[in-house]
Amino acid sequence: MPVITLPDGSQKEFPEAVTGLAIAESIGPSLAKAAIAITVNGNQKDLSDPISEDSKVSIITIDSDEGLEIMRHTLTAQVLASAVKNLYPDTKLAIGPTIDDGFYYDFEFQKPISSDELEPIEKEMKKIVSTGSSITKTLNSKSKAIEVFKVADEPYKESIINDADQEDDFQLYHQDDSEFVDLCRGPHLPSLKHIGPFKLTKIAGAYWKGDSKNKMLTRIYGTAWKDGKDLKLYLQRLEEAEQRDHRRLGQQMDLFHLQDEAVGAVFWHPRGWALYQTLIDYMRTKQELAGYEEVNTPELMDRRLWEASGHWETFGENMFTSRTEDERIWAIKPMNCPGHVQIFKKGLRSYRELPLRIAEFGKVHRYEPSGALHGLMRVRAFTQDDAHIFCTQDQITAETGAVCSLLLSIYRDMGFENIIIKFADRPERRVGTDDVWDQAEDALKQAMNSLGLDYSYNPGEGAFYGPKIEFVLRDAIGRDWQCGTLQVDLNLPGRLGATYVGEDGNRHTPVLLHRAIFGSLERFIGILLEHFTGNLPFWLAPTQVVVATITSDANEYAYEVVEQLKNSGLRTEIDLRNEKINYKVREHSLLKTPVLIALGKREIEDRTVSIRRLGKKGQEIVLLTDAISILAKQSQTHS
RNA sequence: GCCGGUGUAGCUCAGUCGGUAGAGCAACGCAUUCGUAAUGCGUGGGUCGGCGGUUCGAUUCCGUCCACCGGCACCA
Numbered sequence: 279m280p281v282i283t284l285p286d287g288s289q290k291e292f293p294e295a296v297t298g299l300a301i302a303e304s305i306g307p308s309l310a311k312a313a314i315a316i317t318v319n320g321n322q323k324d325l326s327d328p329i330s331e332d333s334k335v336s337i338i339t340i341d342s343d344e345g346l347e348i349m350r351h352t353l354t355a356q357v358l359a360s361a362v363k364n365l366y367p368d369t370k371l372a373i374g375p376t377i378d379d380g381f382y383y384d385f386e387f388q389k390p391i392s393s394d395e396l397e398p399i400e401k402e403m404k405k406i407v408s409t410g411s412s413i414t415k416t417l418n419s420k421s422k423a424i425e426v427f428k429v430a431d432e433p434y435k436e437s438i439i440n441d442a443d444q445e446d447d448f449q450l451y452h453q454d455d456s457e458f459v460d461l462c463r464g465p466h467l468p469s470l471k472h473i474g475p476f477k478l479t480k481i482a483g484a485y486w487k488g489d490s491k492n493k494m495l496t497r498i499y500g501t502a503w504k505d506g507k508d509l510k511l512y513l514q515r516l517e518e519a520e521q522r523d524h525r526r527l528g529q530q531m532d533l534f535h536l537q538d539e540a541v542g543a544v545f546w547h548p549r550g551w552a553l554y555q556t557l558i559d560y561m562r563t564k565q566e567l568a569g570y571e572e573v574n575t576p577e578l579m580d581r582r583l584w585e586a587s588g589h590w591e592t593f594g595e596n597m598f599t600s601r602t603e604d605e606r607i608w609a610i611k612p613m614n615c616p617g618h619v620q621i622f623k624k625g626l627r628s629y630r631e632l633p634l635r636i637a638e639f640g641k642v643h644r645y646e647p648s649g650a651l652h653g654l655m656r657v658r659a660f661t662q663d664d665a666h667i668f669c670t671q672d673q674i675t676a677e678t679g680a681v682c683s684l685l686l687s688i689y690r691d692m693g694f695e696n697i698i699i700k701f702a703d704r705p706e707r708r709v710g711t712d713d714v715w716d717q718a719e720d721a722l723k724q725a726m727n728s729l730g731l732d733y734s735y736n737p738g739e740g741a742f743y744g745p746k747i748e749f750v751l752r753d754a755i756g757r758d759w760q761c762g763t764l765q766v767d768l769n770l771p772g773r774l775g776a777t778y779v780g781e782d783g784n785r786h787t788p789v790l791l792h793r794a795i796f797g798s799l800e801r802f803i804g805i806l807l808e809h810f811t812g813n814l815p816f817w818l819a820p821t822q823v824v825v826a827t828i829t830s831d832a833n834e835y836a837y838e839v840v841e842q843l844k845n846s847g848l849r850t851e852i853d854l855r856n857e858k859i860n861y862k863v864r865e866h867s868l869l870k871t872p873v874l875i876a877l878g879k880r881e882i883e884d885r886t887v888s889i890r891r892l893g894k895k896g897q898e899i900v901l902l903t904d905a906i907s908i909l910a911k912q913s914q915t916h917s
Numbered sequence: 918g919c920c921g922g923u924g925u926a927g928c929u930c931a932g933u934c935g936g937u938a939g940a941g942c943a944a945c946g947c948a949u950u951c952g953u954a955a956u957g958c959g960u961g962g963g964u965c966g967g968c969g970g971u972u973c974g975a976u977u978c979c980g981u982c983c984a985c986c987g988g989c990a991c992c993a
Contacts, residue, residue: 483920
């Protein structure tokens with residue numbers, strides 16, 4: 279006699295075990311029609327699964343995120359997979375999960391296919407969907423499930439079952455009128471009638487089980503929505519994201535370029551470099567206030583230093599080196615930490631000097647794999663706002679807290695509200711003993727917990743010398759990039775021989791905190807550009823003000839206005855070209871200059887300026903003296 | 918690094934089923950002095966990513982390398 283409690287608190291009692299479908303029917307026929315699955319005590323189940331115990335049940339329809347995901351899941355596992363099998367019968371099936379906004383399926387094709395083949399596959403999928411077949415499932419023992427896929431010659435499915443912990447209840451889903459069978463965790467739609475509009479989007483390679491030692495499979499991506507309106511909105515969103523691409527904006531705004539002779543290294547144009555320097559100036563001020571001292575260390579150092587640190591062993595293949603006539607091998611620094619440790623080691627350090635915070639805008643080079651390169655986000659030469667804090671065990675919590683609050687205040691100034699924080703613990707390849715790792719991870723975890731910040735775990739993704747916190751920001755099309763980082767390192771100071779004299783008169787090894795806030799200036803600028811679609815806040819804009827003349831009679835006055843703006847510290851350009859004001863407005867708008875000052879006869883006579891702000895219609899006429907003070911003040915405001 | 922795609926003027930792109938290429942914008946020149954997102958006319962500009970092959974002839978076909986794009990793997 280199961281008693282079913284619905285989300286509104288109402289209860290229904292059934293004489294015997296009952297299915298989700300029957301519950302939906304008991305509520306109403308339209309719900310029964312719309313129902314695609316149920317949640318039983320928090321777990322998603324098929325509509326056909328019987329419930330015999332008292333349970334909390336909610337009906338899932340496609341209008342919820344859960345429902346949408348189930349639809350996408352059914353679409354990939356039942357429709358995409360069987361369409362591909364129909365067209366390419368000797369293809370092997372791997373896995374087909376859902377992702378944000380869609381789904382993918384990994385296949386092993388006997389012959390590689392190209393993106394031209396997405397269209398016929400999509401057509402075949404539509405044919406399958408149009409049958410409206412109902413979907414049923416069977417529960418199977420491990421041996422039975424293995425048998426099914428042995429017969430079907432699906433080695434990947436077989437291996438998934440073999441690797442599974444369970445012995446029973448392997449769910450196999452079938453469609454009416456089709457021989458297609460797939461192994462799936464479910465739940466699935468009760469029938470293909472619930473499939474919404476979809477589109478296959480791209481094709482790519484992907485390693486089996488995400489391991490580059492394994493075979494590369496072919497992954498087909500798609501998107502699906504509950505109705506045509508949502509699909510259209512999604513495609514629109516993609517198009518808009520294209521406009522926000524920092525590579526496109528970099529070109530349009532004349533900030534930087536990349537070229538073949540310097541793969542992965544940026545040619546910064548004057549406007550881009552102005553932004554770069556503005557960020558550095560800002561960070562320098564912030565760090566100074568937070569008790570950091572700025573240093574500079576060599577870009578080339580003997581390889582023995584990198585051998586000692588462990589970098590040579592772990593990342594040697596990704597380091598640029600240079601050999602000189604005297605047969606010495608130098609590494610172009612991929613990190614600043616060994617250099618900072620040298621500064622710490624120079625002279626005898628006392629515990630009284632701790633925490634010692636050393637910062638550097640250090641340009642590093644890393645030979646990143648060619649396939650990883652991506653605009654400004656992933657480059658081979660970049661500058662870090664790097665700092666190393668030498669401290670005692672007791673100081674870890676306070677220093678970690680100080681780093682986090684500094685970072686958060688800076689991200690807030692930059693306009694970022696949604697920051698993803700991840701805790702990455704010991705990787706497989708690492709230096710140091712497990713004892714030391716336990717200590718470092720505990721210390722970092724405790725410090726984070728005491729701050730009350732929400733974070734998720736990123737297991738095995740720490741640095742080779744210590745666990746790390748990743749501060750992740752998202753780009754225009756939803757890709758995540760690590761920007762800030764904080765790492766607790768109990769290994770490198772010892773390996774590089776750093777010590778200080780403690781209160782007890784003995785030598786101790788300091789704790790080393792590595793931290794970066796922007797991370798890479800290059801990447802951070804890429805993220806900033808995408809975040810603001812190039813419309814940077816006034817204080818960051820490469821050119822803050824353009825003074826444009828309407829007729830050449832205003833040239834003299836324009837020079838005067840520009841001089842005053844520049845004297846107030848505003849990045850200002852002058853545009854005296856013999857062009858119409860419309861033309862100038864358009865051009866400077868495309869360059870995303872926040873303020874355009876137009877000068878004509880009226881302004882000369884009244885000693886005023888006409889201020890036009892980017893994205894605003896119309897203009898304000900203000901006295902020159904007022905304009906200067908308004909803009910200068912605005913430039914000091916970080917928001 | 919791996920899979921798939923792409924590479925034509927400074928930029929955005931069209932085109933040649935093998936007979937050495939075209940538009941718009943930009944640049945330059947002339948005219949125009951204009952009131953808030955493109956003034957008009959004219960001129961110049963390309964080893965069709967690099968190298969090799971097939972061919973009477975290759976930007977086009979084939980091979981290879983490089984770079985870029987989308988993923989995967991990697992990211993100190």
